[in-house]
Each structure stands twice: as C-alpha cells, then as structure tokens.
Amino acid sequence: MNMSFKNFPMVSKVVFGRGSFTQLGEIISPMRLNERAPFIFLVDDVFEKNTTLLAKIPLLYDDQIIFISTEEEPKTSQVDSLVENIVLGSSILPSGIIGIGGGSLLDLAKAVALMLTNNGSSHEYQGWDFIENKGIYHVGIPTISGTGAEVSRTAILTGPTLKLGINSDFSPFDQVILDPELTEGVSKEQWFYTGMNCYIHCIESLTGEYLNSFSKPYGDTALSLCKEVFLDDTLSKEESQDKLMMASWHGGMSIAYSQVGVTHALSYGLSFLLGTKHGIGNCIVFDHLEAFYPEGVKLFKQMKAKHNISLPQGICANLSDKEFDIMIDISLSLEPLWKNALGKDLKTKTTRSRLKELYSKL
Amino acid sequence: MNMSFKNFPMVSKVVFGRGSFTQLGEIISPMRLNERAPFIFLVDDVFEKNTTLLAKIPLLYDDQIIFISTEEEPKTSQVDSLVENIVLGSSILPSGIIGIGGGSLLDLAKAVALMLTNNGSSHEYQGWDFIENKGIYHVGIPTISGTGAEVSRTAILTGPTLKLGINSDFSPFDQVILDPELTEGVSKEQWFYTGMNCYIHCIESLTGEYLNSFSKPYGDTALSLCKEVFLDDTLSKEESQDKLMMASWHGGMSIAYSQVGVTHALSYGLSFLLGTKHGIGNCIVFDHLEAFYPEGVKLFKQMKAKHNISLPQGICANLSDKEFDIMIDISLSLEPLWKNALGKDLKTKTTRSRLKELYSKL
Numbered sequence: 001m002n003m004s005f006k007n008f009p010m011v012s013k014v015v016f017g018r019g020s021f022t023q024l025g026e027i028i029s030p031m032r033l034n035e036r037a038p039f040i041f042l043v044d045d046v047f048e049k050n051t052t053l054l055a056k057i058p059l060l061y062d063d064q065i066i067f068i069s070t071e072e073e074p075k076t077s078q079v080d081s082l083v084e085n086i087v088l089g090s091s092i093l094p095s096g097i098i099g100i101g102g103g104s105l106l107d108l109a110k111a112v113a114l115m116l117t118n119n120g121s122s123h124e125y126q127g128w129d130f131i132e133n134k135g136i137y138h139v140g141i142p143t144i145s146g147t148g149a150e151v152s153r154t155a156i157l158t159g160p161t162l163k164l165g166i167n168s169d170f171s172p173f174d175q176v177i178l179d180p181e182l183t184e185g186v187s188k189e190q191w192f193y194t195g196m197n198c199y200i201h202c203i204e205s206l207t208g209e210y211l212n213s214f215s216k217p218y219g220d221t222a223l224s225l226c227k228e229v230f231l232d233d234t235l236s237k238e239e240s241q242d243k244l245m246m247a248s249w250h251g252g253m254s255i256a257y258s259q260v261g262v263t264h265a266l267s268y269g270l271s272f273l274l275g276t277k278h279g280i281g282n283c284i285v286f287d288h289l290e291a292f293y294p295e296g297v298k299l300f301k302q303m304k305a306k307h308n309i310s311l312p313q314g315i316c317a318n319l320s321d322k323e324f325d326i327m328i329d330i331s332l333s334l335e336p337l338w339k340n341a342l343g344k345d346l347k348t349k350t351t352r353s354r355l356k357e358l359y360s361k362l
Numbered sequence: 363m364n365m366s367f368k369n370f371p372m373v374s375k376v377v378f379g380r381g382s383f384t385q386l387g388e389i390i391s392p393m394r395l396n397e398r399a400p401f402i403f404l405v406d407d408v409f410e411k412n413t414t415l416l417a418k419i420p421l422l423y424d425d426q427i428i429f430i431s432t433e434e435e436p437k438t439s440q441v442d443s444l445v446e447n448i449v450l451g452s453s454i455l456p457s458g459i460i461g462i463g464g465g466s467l468l469d470l471a472k473a474v475a476l477m478l479t480n481n482g483s484s485h486e487y488q489g490w491d492f493i494e495n496k497g498i499y500h501v502g503i504p505t506i507s508g509t510g511a512e513v514s515r516t517a518i519l520t521g522p523t524l525k526l527g528i529n530s531d532f533s534p535f536d537q538v539i540l541d542p543e544l545t546e547g548v549s550k551e552q553w554f555y556t557g558m559n560c561y562i563h564c565i566e567s568l569t570g571e572y573l574n575s576f577s578k579p580y581g582d583t584a585l586s587l588c589k590e591v592f593l594d595d596t597l598s599k600e601e602s603q604d605k606l607m608m609a610s611w612h613g614g615m616s617i618a619y620s621q622v623g624v625t626h627a628l629s630y631g632l633s634f635l636l637g638t639k640h641g642i643g644n645c646i647v648f649d650h651l652e653a654f655y656p657e658g659v660k661l662f663k664q665m666k667a668k669h670n671i672s673l674p675q676g677i678c679a680n681l682s683d684k685e686f687d688i689m690i691d692i693s694l695s696l697e698p699l700w701k702n703a704l705g706k707d708l709k710t711k712t713t714r715s716r717l718k719e720l721y722s723k724l
Contacts, residue, residue, distance in 0.1 A: 005379035007389060010372045013531075016576035016619065017367035027369060169375075178576070213604035214378035214540070217612060221583045242575035250579060257378065 008257055009153055009169045011140075014176045016245075018238070021141065021179040025058030028096060028175075031137050037095040038062040040086055042109050044101030044143060045069050046185075053182070057100075062090065070101060073271055073278065074108040076123035076159040082108070083115045083122075093117075096137035096174075100182075102194065103147025103156075103278065106140045110155035110171050113138035122166065123159035131168035140173040143182040145244040146194035146279065148201060148252025150176050156278075163272045163330060178249065180241035192230075192309050193279035195244055196300065198251040199226040200282050203296035204261035205254045208340035215258035222251035230303040261341035262292045265334045266358060269327030274315065284311050288361045292341060316362045328355045370619055371515055371531045373502075376538045378607075380600070383503065383541040387420030390458060390537075393499050399457040400424040402448055404471050406463030406505060407431050408547075415544070419462075424452065432463060435633055435640065436470040438485035438521040444470070445477045445484075455479070458499035458536075462544075464556065465509025465518075465640065468502045472517035472533050475500035484528065485521035493530035502535040505544040507606040508556035508641065510563060510614025512538050518640075525634045525692060540611065542603035554592075554671050555641035557606055558662065560613040561588040562644050565658035566623035567616045570702035577620035584613035592665040623703035624654045627696045628720060631689030636677065646673050650723045654703060678724045690717045 015023060028039060038061060045067040047053050057065060066082070086094060093116055099109025113135035115122050125131055140150045149156075153172050154165030183191075202223040205215055225247035229240045267281035276284070287304070290297045304311070316324075332338075332350065342349050377385060390401060400423060407429040409415050419427060428444070448456060455478055461471025475497035477484050487493055502512045511518075515534050516527030545553075564585040567577055587609035591602045629643035638646070649666070652659045666673070678686075694700075694712065704711050 005377050005382040005385060007375050007377045007385075007537075009375050012374065013369050013371050015367050015369045017574070020367040023367060023369070175369075180575070212378070213542070213601075213608060217583045217587060217608050221579045225579060239575075243579075246575060246579050 006257060009172050011151055011172050011176045012174045014178065016178040018179060018181045018242070020177055021182060022056055024056070024098070024139075024141070024177060027177070028058070028098065028139065031096055032060075033092075033095045035061045036090070037092050038064055038090060039096050039098055040094045040112075041065045041098045041100060042082075042105060042112065043067055044105045047100070047143070050185070064089070068101070068105055068108060070104045072275055073158050073163070074104045074111070074156070076121060076126070076157045079108060079111045079115055079122040079157060082112050086112070086116065093136055096139060098139045098141065100141045100143060102142065102144040103149035103197075106142060106147070106149040107155040107157065107165075109138055109140060110135075110173070111157060111166055114155070114166060114168065114170060122157060125166045125168075126157060126159050126162055126164040128167045129169070131166065131170050134170050137174050139175040139177065141177045141179070141182065142245070142248070144186050144190065144194050145180075145183055145241075145248040146196070146198035146251070148198065148248050148255060150178070151249055151252035152256055158272060162333070163268045178245050180238070180245045183241050183245065188307065189309065190279070192304075192307050193277075193283050195226060195229060195247075196283050196286070196303070197279045198222060198244070198247050199230070199300065199303075200263050200286050200296075201251045201255045201260060202226065203293050204263060204341065205251075205258045207293060207296070208259055208261055209343045210258040210340045212258060215254045218250045218257070219254035222247045222254060225250070227299075230307065259340035260337055262289055262338070265331045265337040265341075266355075268334060269330040269359070270315075270362070272330045273323055273327050276315070280311070284315065284362055287311055288358065314362075316359050319359075324356050324359055327359055328352050331355055368619060371534050373513055373534050373538045374536045376540065378540040380543045380604070381541060382539055383544060384418055386418070386460070386501075386503070386539060389539070390420070390460065390501065393458055394422075395454075395457045397423045398452070399454050400426055400452060401458050401460055402456045402474075403427045403460045403462060404430055404444075404467060404474065406467045409462070409505070412547070426451070430463070430467055430470060432466045434637055435520050435525070436466045436473070436518070438483060438488070438519045441470060441473040441477055441484040441519060444474050448474070448478065455498055458501060460501045460503065462503045462505060464504065464506040465511035465559075468504060468509070468511040469517040469519065469527075471500055471502060472497075472535070473519060473528055476517070476528065476530065476532060484519060487528045487530075488519060488521050488524055488526040490529045491531070493528065493532050496532050499536050501537040501539065503539045503541070503544065504607070504610070506548050506552060506556050507542075507545055507603075507610040508558070508560035508613070510560065510610050510617060512540070513611055513614035514618055520634060524695070525630045540607050542600070542607045545603050545607065550669065551671065552641070554666075554669050555645050557588060557591060557609075558645050558648070558665070559641045560584060560606070560609050561592075561662065561665075562625050562648050562658075563613045563617045563622060564588065565655050566625060566703065567613075567620045569655060569658070570621055570623055571705045572620040572702045574620060577616045580612045580619070581616035584609045584616060587612070589661075592669065621702035622699055624651055624700070627693050627699040627703075628717075630696060631692040631721070632677075632724070634692045635681075635685055635689050638677070642673070646677065646724055649673055650720065676724075678721050681721075686718050686721055689721055690714050693717055
C-alpha cells in the first residue's frame, strides 16, 4: 500500500444511550454461530461483585465471563494465554468476544479477537498492518470515558521489547455500545485521569503537524466537550457522563486521522519501565510540558486544581542511568509522535539529554 | 426488533483529503471479484465532458461508466431500469457500484447496489428495514457538500405513490472518499442550496424532540462549520471546500441519530408534486418557517443576502386544491418529522388548513 491519505476503517455499528447496555442480548443474538460457539465476555474485574451489571450480561449455552485485572497495562503474554485458554476450552471458535471495561480491557478484547484467527504470538503483530486474517466478531463496551479505544484501529500492548499497538484494519469493533450509565461508579481520580487522556489527545492532535480538515472538527468537538465536563459547574452528573463519553468518541476519531505527540511519546516509556498506567502516566507527563503545549498545560493545571487532584511526584527520582536509557529508547522509537509535535525540529529537540531532563522532572 | 436505542451502521471505511480521489483505483482493486465482474461507475452527467475527472476513473476489463442526469430527483423506476440493464449487460453480478456525484446520485448508487441482490421493484422497499440481503460492494464519492447522503442509511427515492427512503442497515457505503477538490466546479447557487441543506439539517436536528447526547455534538460541529463557510470572509476557497465537506459528514451523522423536521416534511411534498429538487426545495420552504425556527431562519436570511441568492417565489401560486391535497398527504405521512419538530403539539399544529396555508406562501 502506498497511499497518501489514510483509508480509515470505522466501527461497523454503534448504539448510544443511557441504559442501552440492556440491548446487548438482542444485538449479539443474531451473531451467534451455533449453540456450541460461545460468546466470551472479557470484563474488567472491578465489576466482579457488581451484581447489577453482571445480571445484565446475557449468558446462554457455554457463554463465559472472564474477569480481567487491569491493575497492569495489557501484555502480549496475557493476550496469548487468554487465546490459548479459549481455544483449549472449546471445540470450535467462539461466536464473539465482548469487551466490557476501560481502554486496556477494550484493547485486550480487540487483540484476543484478532489472535483467535492469526497464528503465533501477539507480539509478532505489534506494529502496522501485520494482521492477515479478519478476527472474530468483537464488541466494545466502554465503562470509562476518554481513552478513545472504542473507535481506534489499534490495540496497545506491552510486549517483551516494546509497548506498541497492533494496528490493523481488522482491529476496530464490529459493534460498540455507548452507555454512559456504565461510567457511574468510576472514582474521582480515575474519571479525571481518563478524561484528561482525551483532553491530551485533543491538544496533541490539534497542535500537531499531521492535523488536517478531517481530524480538526473531531478534535475541536472533543476539546470543547472536555472543557464543559471539567470546568462547567452547571452540568448535571448525567450530562457530564454523556458528554465525556462523546468526547472520547470524537477525540478517538481525531487522533485516528492525525497523531498524538510528546506526552504519549514520553508516557509510553514510563509505562514500559514502571508499569505506570496510561491515563495517569499521561497526566504526570503533560503536567511538565509547558514548553511544548503552553496553553493546553495551563488549562490542565486549572482543571487539576478545580478537581483537587494531586499527581504523584518524583516517580523517576531513584532511577539508574540504565533505566533512563530504556525509557529514552522506547520514547525515541516513536518517531511519528515526535514528528507530529515538532515537525522539522525533530532532530534538534529530541536529543537523549533533553529526554533525560524531561524524564527527570517527573 | 424492539430496541429503545438505534443501532446505527456506519460507513465501513473513509478516506479524506484534497486529491484523494486519485486513490480510487488502489482502493477498489482488492474488491474486484474477477475480470468478468465489472465495476459500474454511476457518474453525475455534469462530468460528462470533464476530461480531468474522467481520466482519473480507473477503468479496467468490462468496467463501465453510466452517466446519470440529476435534473430530476432519483426515481424507483430509474433504479429498476438501471438494475435491469446492469443484469442484462453482464453474465455475473458486478464487483461493485461506484457513485460519483451529489446526494441524488449517491442515493441512486446505494439503491442500485441493494437492488442487485434483492428481488422485485425498488418501490417495494421504500420504508424501514424491508431489505433482506446485503447489497453488492458500493462506494460513495460526493462531488457537492451538504446532503449527508455519504453517511446515511437511507436512499431517498420518488416512487409511484411516495417520496420515501429505502432505509436499511445494508444501505451505508462500504467505502467513502471525501475529496473536497471534487466540489471545485459547483455553481454559486448549487453550493448555497446544498450547503443550506446541511445547515437546515442541523437546525432541525438540534431543535428537535429527538435530539440526544450522541446527535448533538455532530450537529453542533456541522452548524459551526456551516456558519464559518457562509459567514466568514477570511476563509480561503480551499478551506471552505474542506469545511463544508466535513459539515455534511457531521450533519449527516447528526440527523442519522435524530431526525429532521418541518422543512423536510413540507419539501418532500413539493418534490413529489412539482419535482422541486431537494436542496432548493428545502431553501424555499425554510425561508418561510420563522414560526417554527425563528433564529435559524433569521440567520438563513442573512446568509442568503450575503451570497446574493434569490429564491423562486410563488411556486405554488397556481396549484389546484387537488394538487395541494397531494402535497399535504405526502407531508402528513411523514409523522416522525412532525413529531420531532412539534412534540405533543403534533395534532393541533398540523391541520390540513395550516399546511395549505404554509404551502400557499411558497
């Protein structure tokens, strides 16, 4: 492929509405291949004791719920072992994979659906367009807003040598259910970190070199929704939930057709070395990026203060030079992100010493 | 199906960019079934002598260009005869239908793709979800912005008794190419009428009863882009073309998940009886709807003045009572549109005499 413009695959079908999660059974039932081909529900284990939510999962025949801890970012080894267990547990391929959770869970669901029909280990597919076969039917149901994982064509995984997405036209969900009520129990901190992930996506996309007329209105919309959610006191809780879910959707579309920037380039290194989760990692990094995103960071600090969020400090204080080098290597490998943020200044502004200086501040 | 929330099918893949039309060959080539299964290009006949555009259409083997006059709105009989000719002209089904033109042409392309795999006449499928079989691969390439036909799940046709869409989950395009350069030759009037179609979609969607948190950000985005395009003198021609194409895309998404209103309810009657084309028809009607959309109409008149547009007057002046009745019947049959605009006041505000009074003003 040698295209000048991206040919972006969109989510096939989308439902939006408070309470729309109850339509799940009706939606997936025509997709059941037969009674022996189960639906596998990958569910964030924060819901393990949430009987209200669990009662709404439409289990039939050999359908199975697998609870997933998202304490750590999703790993290629985790994907591989899930796939192995699913294959061993049933004589035929499942009818579908239903991911219910945040961005990590959704990315895991995408990766599992793909790896059920592609040979080898998932780490062999980290990168761009290595997936050869269409995955099995997969549904994404976000329970926290901001990651944009519900619209993206990537499934970001930490592998043996890289934190990098499986980027493929087969990655996007066949079905997404956007039910803002599912975000009800999210803690104040998590709500902020993940919401700011969307905000940071917008800032990086809208100020980047790769911005274009397609990406811009999505980014503008998501940014304006984020500002409402985090700065407008007159919004009801329900309005905030609705709006942040839509911000995530539009923010995801914006970066899908442009690119993220410095925050992500640095936070991937943090995640890889320290296991820092993506949402909070981006916040920790972005808080120190006045030099790159002056206005965006200023407003971020305002929102942080307004919501009484205190971010961890000094997380890189006791790292060795070798450890800094690992993070710097990961970060520099993400050249498109740096290029988006810095354009022609790429080489002069991304020296190893500059990166070390940036990491040292965190 | 008894769902409370719509499960909306989105366009499978989308490319955006000035000049992206030249990627058409590369995009459709993997979709060619075999050398005997042609691609059929349905092309608005305004391009019949446009050698620059025609040279970019990637014809191979038995591929065929069919020029379509869009002097009149698309008809079910026209769809049926196109389908018949395509079937007679080839021993096997085509590899795909590629529609290149405005909303009428795009709707025609959708309908032809569907009717190649569904029996009978297209008028039997006017309405909601009557289509049983997936259509053949179809690509939409708008050459004028505003209709939203490139994202909708409808193909609006005039049949023997109705102007009504074929609404189906199989209608949306498998591929859309958004190349704002293709809108280059559009006349000032057509640019205005079709752009205002988008503007009117936004006003109707954003003020309607069916508005929801999904539809709203799309409508807000499209409305703000329309205002920029038609009121901001500082935009370059290229920026205007880019922005109006994105306004159409977002406006289409907004009404897809909500509904249009009084303008469309009335203009469908006009189109059916007088053959008034959709874009100008909506403008003629909207110009007289201060009572329903006070702010929207005020701004419309401002834009109309700014662009020196004079709309036809008195087009219903010489109609008989019987003719008024035909239009009123069509209009009243569109109950969801009236309900969206008027809510509980539906019955009291949509008397036949009120509708006759509205039509008489046009």
